[in-house]
Structures are given as structure tokens and as C-alpha cells.
Amino acid sequence: MADDLKTPYEYPFPAPSEDAVAMVDGGVPDRPAGVPSSYDRGDSVSWTPESISEIHALSRLGRYQIRGFNSFNHRLPTFDDLTFVPATMTRLPLEGYRESCDTKTVLGGGSGMVEKPLELDIPIYIASMSFGALSASAKAALGYGASKVGTLTCTGEGGMLTDERRASKTLVYQMTPSRYMLDLEHLRMADAIELVVGQGAKPGTGGLLLGMKVSERVAGMRSLPLGVDQRSTVRHPDFLGADDMQVKIEELREATDYQVPIFLKMGATRPRYDVAIAAKAGVDVIVVDGAEGGTGASPELLLNHTGIPTISAIRAAREALDDCGMSGKVSLVAAGGIRTGTDAAKCLALGADAVMIGTASMIALGCNSPRYFDDYAALGTSPGKCHHCHTGLCPVGVATQEPELEERVDVAAASERVARYLTAMTMEITLLAKACGKSSVHNLEVEDLRALSMQASAFTGVKMAGIDKVYSW
């Protein structure tokens, strides 16, 4: 197979110029081929500006398209397809403005295997996002903001950054298949370890960091050649299936002396089975990342066309744990497209013990904020629709390794925004919980929800509004 590299096909004519391949002739600079906004919308069901521009882009690149952010597939349901049905006559509400509602969240305490389960003040934490994908200042701000409100952050794939360890009171150390600079010392500095078998943005495929972001510091931390387009492995180097992973988990417990919880992060694909198997393998916390999960860079087709929606994954995962008798022993964390406390409350009601926010926390840092307009324009985008994390030229300094851009994250102000945003989200959750008569956010339940569409009911097993029946669950 490798020989194919050495004997490429030769055309019987000279190779074309890249400009000719890109259809530059007769064009205008602000309407390049391969970008949906360059095309007018016709009536074809198949040949929309999106599909035409996609073909022009693929025929220019000779590879799949890559971008950051999350799914553009509008067939995915949203959290807005569910609504709360607070206490009225059958149930008694709590005073939303006055009475207290417990938000303490313990992760990894159920198995009895772990000396130091994670005790969080709120049921929300900051998702694993690597230094590399994010700037060091963004990582630090997330750490300080999370620490202020008593929750955790997670390293992501790129190894443990000293700035983040300093900033983050509780830090989960991620063990991805690529194992960048993973060693015993770092493991023992972590408050928990997260084994990654997949992510919602691109389940079944490894991490991606384009060369623009593989700076000297990032390359050094990952022991990669400077500026390579880093495409990480998806299979772990030292185990294959779930039975081997069970041995791996024991190794990690031995290495960390049974002190810290072991998380397992997966993309939501077949959570009913995957979660049951993960629980059997002996992890303490299972993170299910839905198809709406974000990323710094991914083949676009995986963002748009893989995985199942977060709302459906949570229900399936919770039922799997219930069926195995593992609810209470293994904690369940939900992630993927969570925007507000309302979304988070819906996740808790569907069965999550906690939620993880990634893109939302980046937006609190300043992602897509309306400033530095010229720098957005240089990327062919503007505030509100930017998904150009993969370019490394983030106009607001969140997803970049360029020193002058990175400075645009004012660590003090960004930390405070993250802390306030997490506080506001928590207030939103407790407001809904109290309206539903719950003195702890963890008492939210499926009965507190109704679906606004048959589809959402079928996706989640939540009763349809009105008929009060589950649609074919």
C-alpha cells in the first residue's frame, strides 16, 4: 500500500495551477468558491448553497473540510424541545427567591474504591479542552473562574499546564490515546484521571490540532515536530477492548494509590450499551458527550453526521445504569451543547448527576464577542458565526497560540466572567428545581419534564405535553 505514495498517476498534460483548481478566474474576492455565503439560494432540494459549496471546497482541497465549533446539522433536537412542568396542585413548590436548594455534587464517591471523591459546590464543571486548542491564558482563566465557584476543570489532551494546575483547585487529568507527556508525577498531581475513548464532536476519531497551533510550547509539551498537523490516535496504545481497560483502570488506581476517581469520557453513540460496559470496567464517573459537543478542530462531516443528541444519550445512559444496578455507584456526567442553567437543569432531570460545559465556557471567556471586527473579517467570518478555532487565529485570543492574540484574554476579567456565568447557571438550575418543589438540584426527575414534540418524546422517553404519554419509548 505504501508504494502508492511512490507511483502517483501522471496526467498527459502539465499540472494545473492551484488558482485554476480553485476557480479563481472570473471570480470576485469577496465571493470565493467553496463558501456557502458566496452562492444564491435556488429551489433544488439537493443542490443548495451548502451542498454546492461543499463540492467546490472538496474538489479544491482533495480532502474533507475541517473546522471548529460544533454540529451544523439542524435535524438535531435542542434542549428547547423540552419544558419543565413545575409544581402546581399535585406537588408543592419551594420559594424560588428565598428557600435554599442544595447544589453540592459528589463525583466518584459511589464505588467506595476512592479515598478522595470530588466534592463540587455546583453540578456544573468545565469540560476537557487542551492547552493547544485553547491558549494558556484561556486555560488559566477557566481554572481561576471554576475555582472561585468551587468546581473543577480538566486538562484535555495536551498534557498538564503549570498555569492551569496553579489556577485550578480541582483538576482532572485527561488520559487520551495519544498520551502527550503523560507521566507518574503529573498523574499524582491530579485530583482525578479521565480516560478518553471518544468525544461527542467526533466519536470514533482521535484529536486534531492543525499546524498553526502547534507552537514551540505546544510542540514541546506534546513532543511533536513544530508546526505539524497533529492528528492523534483514537485507540489507546496499551489496551484494546473493555476487558483490557479494566486491567488498565486497576493500573491507574495502583499508580495513584486508590486516592482519586477515574472518569471515562465517551462520545454518545450507543450509550445504552457503552455505559453499561464502562460501568462494568470499573470506572467511577462516566461522561457522555452528545453529538452537539464542540471541538477546536474536526473533520466537518464528523461534527455534522456522527453521534446521537445529548438529550437522548442521557436517558439511555441513566437507564443502562439503573438496569445494571450501578446508579449511585457510578456518577453520570452529561455534555454537549449545554448553553444555560435551563439546559443543565434539563440534563439533571433526564438523569445526569452533573453537567460539563466546554463551548459555553469559551463563550464566557469571550469567544464570538463583538469586538476586533477586522480580525474576524480576515478569517472570512464575524462575531456570532465564527467557528474558526481550527485556524489558530482566534480574534479574541481564546483558541490561539499567537502571543499577541492570546493577550486579548484579560485573565482577571475572563476568570470573573466564568465565575459569574457558572453562578448564574447554578441560580437558573435552582430556580427551576425549586419551582418543581426540589430542595436539591439532584432531585430533579424525568416527571418534571414534558416534550414539546413527538420527536423529542421519542428521543428521551419524556411524556408528550398534553397527552401525558411517552411517544413509543
Place this chain on the structure above:
Amino acid sequence: MSEAIVTVGDRPIREVNKEIKAALAEGNTVTVRDTRSRHNLGVGLPEGSHLKFEGSVGYYCGGLNNGAHIEVERNVGWSVGEAMASGEILVNGYAGMSAGAAMLGGLLHIRGDAGPRCGVAMKGGDILVEGKIGYLSGFMAHAGRIIALGGAAGACADSLWGGEVWVAGPIESLGVDSKVVEPEPEEIASVEELLAGRGLADGSRDWQKIVSAQRLWHFESRDASAWLMI
């Protein structure tokens, strides 16, 4: 230094490793008996430890090692010396899959053959295999050296980012994006010096040094055919 003996048998591994660590903390050289190919023996040991496993051991022996010297009398299962940062592991028999996976430093010396994916995702250090290395050895390694004296199975050094795979003896096939290059005399001297230090001096070896061809370091449309393979 005094000697201590720890017996594994069917005891819980946590208890065994605790006993090993306690004996090492007292400054003993530890011999571990009745190992029964159990998994996770000698994981994350302290620097300067010396211990020997009698018989064969299972998965992750010497995993996450940071400075211990470990000897295994016979064979090891998967992922011996996984993520070792420093220290030395000597395996007198054969090694299963993923020997030295994601290793950062130190020396892993295997007297027999090593299974598939030897040195997978390796980031540094040396893996010395006196026998043959299995298929996909060195897969996506970043740095470090894998040295095989008894040849290599298929897809050798597949998708290397960096690092080197040195093979004396036949290579069944090269992996994607790897190439054989002529080693410099000082590089050969460095490898031979390592071997001499292990009692394996032999100036007559015919070395093939394999490195990354660097074609897959970057996305390029003209390499679309290469893309179909990864």
C-alpha cells in the same frame, strides 16, 4: 542492601504492591515470587528501587515507572513499562503487545521477541529487543529509539511522527510514511555503545534505520492518495 521476598499467589494485587513498596521503602532489594502472570505488578515504583520478578508477569508490569530497576525472569504480558519516564526494565523472555507503549524515557530491554505495537506512541527512551519486533511496532511514535536485533514484522514504524526504529535482520514490510535511511557513523556508534553496555557488542551488524518520511506531517491535497490509507 538487604533482600526481601514478596509472594504473590492469589492475593489481591493492591496488597501485594503495598508489600512491595513497603519492602522497597526499607531499602531492600525485592524478589517477587509465585507471580502467576498476574497483572499490574510493580506499577509506579519509587526511584532507585530494585526488584526482580520470578517467573512470568501479566499486563502493565513496571507501568508508569519513574526510576526503578526491574527484572522479569521470564515473559511479560501487554504494555510492560507503559509510560515509563526513567529507570530500567529487563525482560529475560518474551513481551506481549505494546511493550513500552507511550514511554518517555529509560531503557526497556527484552531478550526475546516483542509482540505487535512495540513502542507504540513512544515519546523517548530506548527499547532494545534482542529478538524480533511485531507488526506495527513504533506506530505513531514521537521520539526515542526502538532497536531490534532479530528483524521486524509487517508495517514496521508505521506513521512515525519522529523517533527512530533500528533493525538488524529482515523487515517484513515498512509501514505507511516511513523510510529507511543510511545511519551516520556516530549514530551507529551510539547504538553499538548502548548494546555493548548490555553485553551485546557486535560490530558486524547490518543496520537499517527507519525514520518518518514526513509526508503525513501535513494535510496536502496532492497527497490525497496517501490520505486514503490513514
